[in-house]
Every structure is written in structure tokens, then in C-alpha cells.
């Protein structure tokens with residue numbers, strides 16, 4: 001199979017069209033393959049990256065529902081009776097403290113959901129079909145003076161038939177080889193690889209933060225209720241209605257369960273980032289090389305310093321970018337050059353889908 005042929009399983013595709021072209025007086029046979037291009041998918045020719053796995057999509061919806069429930073329980077059940085003030089019209093409104101907590105909790109939940117969406121819809125680092133091995137340094141010099149006889153050998157993946165760079169692993173759910181694949185996460189319905197590792201970390205971090213925030217609010221309200229026993233304030237801080245109790249109990253279970261889960265994941269990912277090794281790499285017995293280089297690989301490099309803390313690390317809107325001249329080295333493959341980028345250009349780490 002040639003490197004430009006589609007490898008999607010299912011309906012057989014039309015046979016490649018063959019035609020003659022003239023190239024400076026030389027006639028060559030050129031094969032043109034017809035490819036199926038979906039609006040969403042994980043194929044190299046699909047317009048937008050999205051895993052159409054039913055189980056993964058269901059888990060992603062559950063994640064959004066859990067965050068929505070957290071917002072409902074905090075902003076509609078927990079805060080209004082506790083941090084409310086009765087106005088002159090006799091209606092209770094949220095106090096300034098209440099509004100501050102409402103905005104803070106909503107912002108954290110929103111950042112968690114946006115990070116999740118970005119992690120789910122970003123190409124995790126799938127190897128494109130026209131990828132080829134990086135030329136050796138000596139080969140580059142030989143090529144420059146026209147001495148290179150044989151191109152570097154191309155190791156192909158047995159399952160997707162694309163070039164398999166040294167740090168790529170094949171994912172059977174995405175059906176692609178992914179650069180620096182950590183694992184396929186059902187909660188984000190995507191592989192976690194070099195292209196979306198930052199978004200995945202932000203999703204876990206903001207989810208952990210919202211769980212801790214809910215826990216602190218629940219405990220504080222309970223303590224305030226306990227301290228205010230027998231006083232007039234008790235009516236507002238304590239849970240008088242059974243539906244309040246059920247919802248706060250639901251929020252407590254959710255916060256404890258997912259708070260513990262995400263905290264463990266953060267500690268686990270800490271190791272992955274600083275060792276620059278994924279779970280798969282560690283299982284294969286690879287060794288550590290350059291401790292802080294892992295941070296730069298996850299969050300990108302700006303102004304030549306990838307290890308200095310930056311505010312955009314916390315933003316789910318900022319992509320992990322690398323200077324154009326080191327991107328191929330980070331990915332472990334190169335592609336046929338169409339328009340050479342300027343040396344100062346910053347490019348996203350994810351290889352663009354073929355257009």
C-alpha cells in the first residue's frame with residue numbers, strides 16, 4: 001500500500017485513478033486515490049478530530065452532566081439559603097460573598113468543561129500518512145551536496161500501515177498511531193498524546209479544583225450551622241428541607257469520589273511530565289532523558305525557554321506551540337515540504353490534517 005492510500009476499514013473505496021503527467025519533458029505515471037472524507041472522525045482526511053465511539057461519547061456526556069449537577073447543587077441549593085440577604089422587598093438575594101463564590105465556582109467548572117472539549121476534539125498527535133523518517137544529521141549534509149543514495153528506512157505500523165516514529169504507539173480505538181501516547185481516556189473520549197496532553201491535564205486540574213471547592217463550601221456551611229445552633233441564623237445555614245439534604249449529599253459524594261480520583265491522577269501525571277516518559281514508555285523499560293524537557297513538551301516552548309512558568313499554562317484556549325525548526329524533532333517525523341515556514345514562526349505541535 002502506498003503512503004497516500006486510505007486505510008479506513010469498511011466500504012471498499014473506488015480504485016485509484018492513474019494518469020500521465022509531464023514534468024519538465026519527463027513523463028511519469030501518477031496514482032491519484034479517491035478518499036472518503038467525513039465531517040468528524042479520526043481518519044487522516046476527516047475535517048474535524050472527534051472519536052465517534054458510542055461508549056466514549058456517552059462517558060463525555062456524563063462528564064458534562066456531572067459538572068452541570070455540581071453547578072446546580074452549589075449555586076441553587078448550597079449558597080442561596082446560606083449566603084443570602086433579605087432585601088427590602090422581602091425577597092432573598094445573594095450577598096456579595098455569595099456572588100463571589102458563585103462566579104468563582106462557575107468559572108472553574110466552565111474551564112474544566114472547555115478543557116475537556118479541547119482535549120476531546122484536538123488531534124492527540126496522529127501520524128499523517130505522508131510522514132517520513134527524520135533524515136540523519138550526516139544524511140542532511142550529504143543530501144545538500146547531492147550524495148545521498150538511499151533514504152532512511154521507514155518502519156511501518158502493522159495495523160494502520162503508516163510510518164511509526166520511535167515514540168508512537170498504535171491506538172486500536174482511534175485506529176491511528178499517536179505520538180507520545182499516554183493512554184486512551186474514555187472520559188475525554190480521546191487518546192492522550194503530545195497534541196492534547198496539556199488540555200487533559202487542565203481538565204483533571206480544574207475538575208479537582210471544583211471538587212475541593214465544593215467540599216470546602218459544604219464543610220464550612222456544616223460548621224456554620226453547628227456553631228449557630230439556637231440562634232436566629234440557624235434557619236438559613238442548616239438544611240431544613242429534605243430535597244436540600246439529598247442534593248447536598250449527592251454533591252458531597254460526587255466531590256469526594258471525583259476529588260480523590262483526580263488528585264491521584266494529578267500525582268500520577270506529575271511523574272509522567274517530569275520524567276518525559278508515558279505509561280507505555282515506562283512499561284517498555286525506557287530511561288529518563290532531561291527531566292524538565294517533559295514540561296516543555298507538554299506546555300510548549302516560548303522564547304526558547306520551555307521550563308519557565310507562564311500564565312498561559314492554565315488557559316485551555318492557548319495551544320502548546322513550538323518553534324517551527326524543532327517541531328519535526330519533537331514529533332519524530334517530517335513531511336514533504338510544501339511552503340517552508342519562516343524560522344521564527346511558532347506552530348502548534350499537532351500535525352495538521354491533510355487538506
Ligand SMILES: [Zn+2]
Pocket residue numbers: 157158159160161162169170171175176177
Ligand atoms: Zn498504527
Ligand SMILES: [Zn+2]
Pocket residue numbers: 171172173174175183184190191
Ligand atoms: Zn485512542
